[in-house]
Each structure stands twice: as C-alpha cells, then as structure tokens.
Amino acid sequence: MSEEGIESSFKIKDIGDGARMLTQQENGPCPLLAIANILLLRGDISIKAEQSSISLESLIGLIGDFLLRRGVELSPSILHLLSVAQFGLDVNVKFDSVRGFEDAAPVHLFSACNIDLVHGWIPDLDLDLVSDLVSVSVSDLAIPADGPSGGSAALLDSKDSKDSPQRGIGGFAELVSYNHLMEALVDAEVAAIELSGMKDSAVADMDTSPVAEGKKPVTAESTSELEKHAALEKRMNLGAVAQQFLSSTSTQLTRTGLSQLSSSLQPNSLSVLFRNNHFSTLINHAQLGLFTLVTDEGFLTKKCIWESLSLDGDSMFVDAKFNAYVPTASDEAMETVNIDGVDVAEQERAWKAIVDGDVGGMRTPPAPLHNEDADLALAMQLQDEENQQQAAEQQRRQQQQQQQMQVSQQASPAATTRPSPAAPVKQKKESKEDCLLM
Template sequence: MATTTNHETRTAASASASAVWPLKEIIYPPHSDRRIKIVYQRRNGPCSLLAICNILILRGDVEIQPPGRKTASYEYLSSLVADFLVTKHGGSAAGNEGDLTSALAVLPSTQEGMDLNPLFTGMSSFRPEGSGGELQLFELCNILLVHGWLVDPQSPEYDIVAKAQDYDTALNMIVAGEEASEAQISTKAPDDAIGSSPPAPDEDTHLRDGLVLRQFLEQNPTQLTFHGLWSLFSLSDGLYAFIRNSHLSVLYKCQNPQLWMLVTDSNLVPEPSIVWESIEDVDGADSRFVDSHFFPSSTIGGDYSGYIPADTRPPPPTSEYENE
C-alpha cells in the first residue's frame, strides 16, 4: 500500500492552495437580466467540484462574490458548497448527520475527481463506493446525477450487460471470458483428438458473456448509447450533473426539447457568446454552440468545432427558471 510522507502532504496542500480557476459572466436563466459568474476548468481539473458549484450558482443557491472576482480557488469554492450544505442540513434530524459528515468528507476528493460508477440499467443509478459520500454529496445538494451509458432493454445483449451492471464488473467478466478461452485451447488435444473433454458449461458462459460485454463497450466508446440519449430526453426540465467519458458536466434539459451542456473549457473564457453546447448524437459530431439566450454563436477567432451559420436559429428554451 502506498504511503504519503509529510513532505508530500505539504506539497499537495500547497498545490491545492495555489490552484485557481477562471470565472466568466453569463446570463441565466435565458432571456432574463440575471448576470452570474460560473467557474471554468483548466487542464483535467476538478470537474466534479466545478459541476456541483456551477449548478448551485445557476440555481441561485450560492453566489460568487464580489461581482468583480475573476478567479476562484478550491478553498473558496469548497467553502461555498460546505456553507450551503451546513445551512441547508445542519439542523436536520440526527439520522442525517452521518450523511452530511460523509458528504463533507469527500469534498477534498472533488479536486482530482470522484469515484462514480454508473449502472448500465438506470439513468440515475450508480454503485456506491466506500462510505457512499460521493453520492450523498449530490443528494444533499439536491442535484440529480445522471448518465447515458445504458443498454437497450429490447436488445439481445441486455440480459448479459444487465448481469454485469457496471464497468468494473464488466471488465472482470471480460477477463474471465479470456481465461475461459485460454483454458479451452489448452485442454484440447494437439490434433483435436476424439475423446478430448468438452468445455465446461461455466467456461462457455464466461466466454459468451465476455465477448458480449467487450462488444458493448467497444461499440459505445463515448459512454453514451442511443438508448441512453433518448432516455436523457425524457428528463424533466432542469439542471443535472451529467457524467460522460469520465467527465462531469452541467446538463440543462429544456422544453424544446433539447439537451445542452454548460461550456466550461477555460480556452473559451474569452468567447462571450459561447455558453452552451448542444447534445445531438452519441459522438458529438453534430453539436453546436449557443449564447446565454440560446441563439446560435461561434468563436470570435473563426473556425471551431461546433460552428454553425448565424442565420440558423433554433427555438430558444421556453421553460421558466425554477430554483430547483
């Protein structure tokens, strides 16, 4: 088991203290005059923390202050979330104290990422890890965590994928299938002689399950299936934490119906009209950018993935802002 020295601890703490993320002003809800600051991500930064903070900001549960602030540190953002949780749940029944403690305990882990294991059979189903503090953090923030890595119940592979349930188990079953294949090869006589032992039923099952699961994972490399995409369209209007490609984003579902992801790439901070990106398909090939009012937009600098002509305007969202 790896150990952490005092020097490493001090170094990590220093790096955490110096980490800051840029802020950008947008308007939300669309067609209003409410200006807010959202947090943008550098490198492969703390997408979990930023998604949680940005949803709380969009809903009006927390606010970046002062208005002229241009960056935010982990300490500042985590204190916003912690203060919100304590204010909202600090006076709850004693039975909820453990949940609040677990949720607060995982806040530091949001700097590097959270261990979220989606189940292939449910859009909002995840396997708890450890104390379950990761899932409790979202629950206590009243944020629904969703994904689209779903197997179609009508597909021939459903029973096997449903048996695996999640990615980690699927990998173990694929390995078991490979081992079963090697065992079958090694037990055969050199010339496949008559009288060689038939494969054990368990070996056949492991081999079949492993092949089906490997195909399912290879056919859905973006962690979003067509069934998952249509399931996301069934969501009620609102803001969600959306995990895809091991990245957590803010998902906005509105009455159009349309799905939008909040753009938080720090390279686009200087682009005032790039605020939301559409989810059109499972691989992102047809995505497009819009501004705070959901009018088509493009980068100031010219060509960029997601550019669309300015004269093609999708109907803007009609859902009313709700403090969910």
C-alpha cells in the same frame, strides 16, 4: 495550477443577468466544478462581483456552508469527498436507467447537494450483440437427453427474460453495470487459458487411452468435465458480449440514452451528466433540448455558454439566452471579466478552432444573426483597407529608393578611368509578405 498539475483556483465568467460560472484550465473530470456551477446557477451559493477567481479552499468552504444550511451533517465521509472531488469520483454506471448508479459514497455527495446525477449510457433496443459461441467437442461422450447442456445452451440459460427490468447487456444478468463489464473481460481471458489447458489435456488422454468401440459411457467424472467446459464457454462469451458493447458505445451515449434523458429530466432543470469519466453541468431546455455548460477557460472571454448534447458530433454553441452563437471579428471581451493571467495563446487557438468550425468535430450553427453579419462585413472591409494602405506605402518607399539612387548616380563624375571604390548598391527585392514597420 499547483505543482501537481491540479488547479488550485478557478477563473470566474460572468454570463449576464448577474449569473456567474466557473471555468477550468484543464478539461478534466472535476465533479467539484460541475456541482459548484449548478449551485451558482441555482443561486444556492454566490461569489462577490469583484472576484475574478476563487481558490479551491474557498470553493469547498462555500459548498460546505451550503450543505450546513440544508441541514446536512458534514461527516468525515462528506468532507473527504469534497476534498478529493477535484480529482474525480469513482462511480459505477448501471445500464438500467439514466439515474442508474451503484449505491456508494460518491453518489451520496450529489444527493446531499440536491443534485441529480445522470448518464446517457443506455443500450439501444435494437442493439445486436451476437457472440461467436465457443463449441466444445464432446462427440466421444454419450450424452443422455436429460443430461447437462452444452456451452451454448448454458449461456442462453443465463439470460433474463425480455420482460425483466433487471436484465443486463445482451440480456445477461451478469452484465448489469460497467464494473461487471470489466470483470467479464478479465474473467474471459482467464477462462480462455483454462479452456485451452483442458483441451490439451483431453487430447493427451485420447492419445494414451486404448481404442474402444462406440462412445464412452457417461460417468460422474465426464459429466463434471462437460459442466466445467460449459462454464468456461459462458465466461468467454460474456467477455465477448461485454467487449462488443464497449466498442459499439465508446462515446457512452446512445439514442435511447438521449431520449430517456429528455423525457425523465424536468424542463429547464439542471443536473450533472457523467460521461467518459467526465462530469458536466447539464440543462434540459424546455424547447431546445439538452445542453452542457462550456467550462473550458479558453472560452473565458467569449459569449459561448452552452453546447448542445449530440450523438453524432453535430452539436452547436449558444449564448446565455440560448441564441445561436457564431464567433465574429467583433466578439469582444466581456467587460466584467478580469483576464489577467489568462493564457492568450490558448485562447487564440480555441478561437481559431471555432472560426474554422473544427472544435472536437463539432459544427457551428449555420444561421448567423443579422448584426453579426454586419460586424463581420465591416471587419473585412477595414482589413481590406488596411492591406491597401500597406501596399501603397510599400510602393511609395520603393519609388523613393529608386529616386535616391538616380540622384546619386547623376551627382558622380561623368567619366573616370578609376573604378568606384564602392560596390554597386543592389536593391533588395522585398516580398509582398514582408511586414512593414509603420
């Protein structure tokens, strides 16, 4: 890690059949890592077999060489994106499709690398977003039948028809992208303040106005006030709808999103999945479905390679051959991996979390392979034998100490009028849990 906490190099993991991947110490956004791993898995770039890690500068150089071979001009914009991709890239999700992103420079970097950038943040068709519409009291105004509509109607008029492919969240054209949601939330707070001020002003006017019989006639001024009320209502309710959607889809993955990813991505194709500001390497396995690459350095010496993409937290790990991965006591370190400098404590914590079946709420698959069962049984048998040997050794030492005490007492004078100069020796009671130095 560099002084700023940014990784200056990445450790390399061999995953079989000559394939290699990069891992990261901190599970950050790092789109550069996702891009590099796709290029490695596709064979577009390669790293020497004797290398156990690669520096950030060398990795950027490899990607730059690949772009040149593709005929991509290394413009200042592309070079800048490569240099900042280690920190993350600012992309704006659009909710109309899994490939929906605002057309901007960061998205062009993925296109230049011939990599599909996707997301699974698509509103479910049955998503029910109902905002508590703000009602404005205008009972003292005489509204003609063809006059301006109230706030609720104004809000409904902003909805696109259900047949429109460009409709946004809740059917509102103003809520098409993530940035629109953020703007709606801020705008709603401002509108609430303005609306509160208008109501206070209206109450003050009523207190100072003479009482008139019937309703006030509609004037240009009153019509303008009503339209302003309706516009403020609409802004507040758009904010409420935006907040409801963000709360109900906090994982940024939906059933519809998963379904569209599976159907729109080619079988066995690789892409980059953007989710919760994180860029992951995604594969659409022809038979098994969607999996993301496990890049956490804590799994560097484990054969866990892919994790299924799941909506309900019931994902599972698989190895490079997509066989169910179950950690066992014999899950040895991979011989071709140099683990110098690896945080062993961090690896052990990650290992324990997997064994306990508690990795971010994920479950390990329930069907271990036969040879893994045998390995686990053998490991448990060896551990049991070791425990028995330790217990026997502890008992032998206790008996030896007791025999020595008895011999010492028999060697002392049978009768004496003088107390022994040494205090009686008390044998310390050893706990069963004390460690034995063998």
